[in-house]
Amino acid sequence: MSDFDDLFAKAKEFHGHVCPGIVLGTRLTIAGMRELGMNPRENNRNLIVYVEIDRCGADAVQAITGCSLGHRSLKFKDYGKFAATFVDTQNGNAVRVSIHEKNRAEHDKLPPAEVIRILSVAPEPEILKIERVRIAIKKEDLPGFPVGKAICSRCGEQVSDNRHVTVNGDALCRNCAGESYYTPI
Numbered sequence: 001m002s003d004f005d006d007l008f009a010k011a012k013e014f015h016g017h018v019c020p021g022i023v024l025g026t027r028l029t030i031a032g033m034r035e036l037g038m039n040p041r042e043n044n045r046n047l048i049v050y051v052e053i054d055r056c057g058a059d060a061v062q063a064i065t066g067c068s069l070g071h072r073s074l075k076f077k078d079y080g081k082f083a084a085t086f087v088d089t090q091n092g093n094a095v096r097v098s099i100h101e102k103n104r105a106e107h108d109k110l111p112p113a114e115v116i117r118i119l120s121v122a123p124e125p126e127i128l129k130i131e132r133v134r135i136a137i138k139k140e141d142l143p144g145f146p147v148g149k150a151i152c153s154r155c156g157e158q159v160s161d162n163r164h165v166t167v168n169g170d171a172l173c174r175n176c177a178g179e180s181y182y183t184p185i
């Protein structure tokens with residue numbers, strides 16, 4: 001089994017089905033880790049990945065890197081773009097890899113199985129854009145013990161990692177500060 005086949009199988013198993021997004025996510029992850037000099041078969045403790053989309057490809061990134069929300073090593077930036085930035089926290093090196101499928105219009109006319117085959121062997125420059133970037137990670141975003149704990153003065157719930165806001169000197173959770181994503185019933 002080639003490196004790609006092996007890692008693709010891992011992504012496929014985690015995601016639950018085969019689709020072009022998983023193929024591209026696998027290619028993207030292989031490129032990002034390679035650019036940082038990391039081996040996807042090893043446990044890379046210094047790797048943090050920012051994914052910019054919550055679709056199929058994000059699962060490939062998680063399955064192959066082992067980065068996850070629970071380890072604080074997977075960050076979600078809701079940009080709706082099929083891209084991810086790989087950061088080595090030890091030396092600060094960072095590389096952003098985005099999908100740039102040059103023949104997308106032609107691929108859209110083909111059956112999915114054929115697209116998957118094409119994307120799995122396409123030369124990288126035909127499907128990926130790779131760029132070196134700089135990224136400043138705040139200490140409260142890093143793995144490790146929570147920092148900046150606060151108790152919300154309105155609901156009494158604990159807020160970790162400086163995610164609270166201060167209004168007139170009082171600590172408030174984002175919900176109580178009016179940024180809620182839900183409405184109590």
Ligand SMILES: [Zn+2]
Pocket residue numbers: 015017018019021022056
């Ligand atoms: Zn999928």
Ligand SMILES: [Zn+2]
Pocket residue numbers: 152153154155156157172173174175176177
């Ligand atoms: Zn609150």
